[in-house]
Amino acid sequence: MTEEAAFRPEARNPRGFQDKRARDLRAERHILETVSKVYERYGFEALDTGAFEYADALGKFLPDSDRPNEGVFALQDDDEQWMALRYDLTAPLARFVAQNREGLPKPFRRYAFGPVWRNEKPGPGRFREFIQCDADTVGSARPEADAEIVALAVEGLMATGLKRGQAVLKINNRKLLNGLLTAAGVQSEGQKLGVLRAVDKLDRLGPDGVRLLLGEGRKDESGAFTKGAGLNARAAEQVLAFVAAGGGTRSQVLDNLAGVIGGSAEGDEGLAELASMDAALRSLGIGEDQASFEPSIVRGLEYYTGPVFEAELLIETLGEKGETLRFGSIGGGGRYDDLVARFTGERTPATGFSFGVSRLAAALRAAGQAQASEARGPVVVLVFDQNALGDYFAVVGELRAAGIASEVYLGGSGMKAQMKYADRRMSPAVVILGGDEIAAGTVTVKDLDLGRQMAQGVTDNKEWREGRPGQVTVPRAELVSVIRRIVEG
């Protein structure tokens, strides 16, 4: 013990991990709670898988590598098997479905939330642990299943407090561009990936930059050259016309797309799927402003096989230098019909959506749309007299029974420090119960909310003082109602 005491570790978070206090947690929990309720109303059931998966189940089994830690946190178990912390909630779902497919209802509709871990370079606002909240339907190939996923993402966003016009679900279908490229004679998977990569840069580089990346390549300002996808000029123009086919209502975009995808079988399939989704979205009451077709959406290069979705926040906020900031994507998903087959060899259609909860919480807060009174602390009963602790505990017992968060100050300091404590906790009020009050059967209540509101200029001093004095002494029996009036504002 004495040897160990000599060594003092530094108290610090691991790189890229953060501590979250009440304010952040309330915002996140509010999102999880409201979004979960939407998911359940849509008939999705909760599932929670463990933090670890075997590395091979995550597709991270690299026979040539000692540690399969590319992007994941991996370690070797006692029995030599490599395990890794999940980096999303989709891979564990695929494993779960493959493992339990006999016993599951089909389709299997599940939602899940919890932390995921990415072993990436951390940075400001870029953490290696964050919360996702997903809903997936496994075992339905219907485009209506995709439409429902979009609808619940829309409803989920509204449930968190966003208003219409503040967010939009953008929908695309991988089969469209694939079909176009096939019809244009592009066969190589590598070339197709190159096209996706180029399209993904549309926001940043504009059509001219993307044209270069679709063709031979592009030299940036620094002189660095990025090799292009190598399309011929005609194919490149077709791709550019395709990504420009968005805007307008869903059926207008469908019309535009029909003119530019060049009539391949796969492209037609993609169009038909989008048309079915449009019909289902209409039946589900999802407006054009809530979900639109947007051919320029790429959603990474991952495992998607058909429709892809991206949730975009449209609210803007001002940055530190007064510049306009847009939050952009706060979630996404799509159809991934091959993921379960990695285990079973049987194609199992699946589609889903994932909210970036931490990111959404930060965005809502920055946009001033987080819940009010989120940092509110407990009522604090000050300790005047060590011999009256029994009276103080009786007071908090009464307040708690009335559902009012409260506590007796349990530190060792005097009145000034106790008031500072209450202030730091954002207490709505303090209760003062000195010898005089106890003898007279009264209690004194100091309204701290009032002081804070006046300090913030939220309220006019005089007007409030009339209806709401800063400090009152009332009969003991009126304590709960006096406090309740302050707490409820």
Add this chain to the structure above:
Amino acid sequence: MTEEAAFRPEARNPRGFQDKRARDLRAERHILETVSKVYERYGFEALDTGAFEYADALGKFLPDSDRPNEGVFALQDDDEQWMALRYDLTAPLARFVAQNREGLPKPFRRYAFGPVWRNEKPGPGRFREFIQCDADTVGSARPEADAEIVALAVEGLMATGLKRGQAVLKINNRKLLNGLLTAAGVQSEGQKLGVLRAVDKLDRLGPDGVRLLLGEGRKDESGAFTKGAGLNARAAEQVLAFVAAGGGTRSQVLDNLAGVIGGSAEGDEGLAELASMDAALRSLGIGEDQASFEPSIVRGLEYYTGPVFEAELLIETLGEKGETLRFGSIGGGGRYDDLVARFTGERTPATGFSFGVSRLAAALRAAGQAQASEARGPVVVLVFDQNALGDYFAVVGELRAAGIASEVYLGGSGMKAQMKYADRRMSPAVVILGGDEIAAGTVTVKDLDLGRQMAQGVTDNKEWREGRPGQVTVPRAELVSVIRRIVEG
């Protein structure tokens, strides 16, 4: 891609990790929600630290060992530092307080919940990941802070649905036995630990077995010898008298203890702390049946420095062979005044309690006290006619708007499989909307809850059939109210 497809990983959980489905999750979430509310009412604020801590912060830094994985899941970060997944919520709290002490209110009252990980040998019902829910007060040396922790553990247990008499908080104080041993001339820390280990076996071995372990040692049935603590006979009898001092009200036990702890300064300090706790518990309205003093409680050999608490479930359940099972401990805690000082060198008093949430959920379920209707699924709208999908989605839209979980069947199978699906999901009802119904402006509802209740013999066939027919066809406008009647039972 083709090469990877050739390799099929086996779909399996990592050893000692489990998947939890809706039923288990609802029970756990119900506990977390209700217990959190109690914690907040007591003035505790939420905190969430990351999954990882640096290994040295967990006291797991072993300079001679390559991998500090004794009991924890550890890995080395890119910068060579060892990180480990937290094995409890107390060590991260100590790190957080040491790291942020300037900015925190003092005392700092926080609650936290989430998974913790132990790298131990898994077994049946013994997992390597489980949920804890903790409340701690850091920065108060007052026994009243300990009493509050006990009170909120009691209230937390009640909030989960346990009734009075079904659980009890047992309280002891390390200073009592320490004082007794010091007065009896026992100086060595090793000997004191040996005494704690012996006392911890009281339940299993009884006083005679413990007497041997307090003295020279004990040979068990197999002939294996366990070395004892080496107390002389008089000291051993004092210890046995001490652990037998429980039973009766808190003040009776205090009287008993005064007679057996032998008057050391440390023992007297422990007695005075328990007396203060008793007074505060009374002021807080905590009954003798809810919290008792029990000198035989040891709570492991960890870092506790004063009062220790253990929550014990008193409800019994029948095992598979008809034997009586008691769940025993479902949480515990105590005062640990040295934990923050590991980082800062400054003694920082702290006390707290931790619920074993997964264990409590399992116990409540086994005792038949989990929430009713916990496995209830959504209302399922059957798909009769592919061309009527729009009508089906309009129906679920209406039901969901009324707060009723519902979905359109989105698989590809026929009526029989659809009914089987609804049954598997524990759907309260299915909605049938065929061409005739659509033409007539009606809808047919089949009550699956009724079928299940009759199958379980919960209800009498005839009596129910009168008020609640198994299947009805009603005007479309009455759909929501008919379904609501079924869902609300």
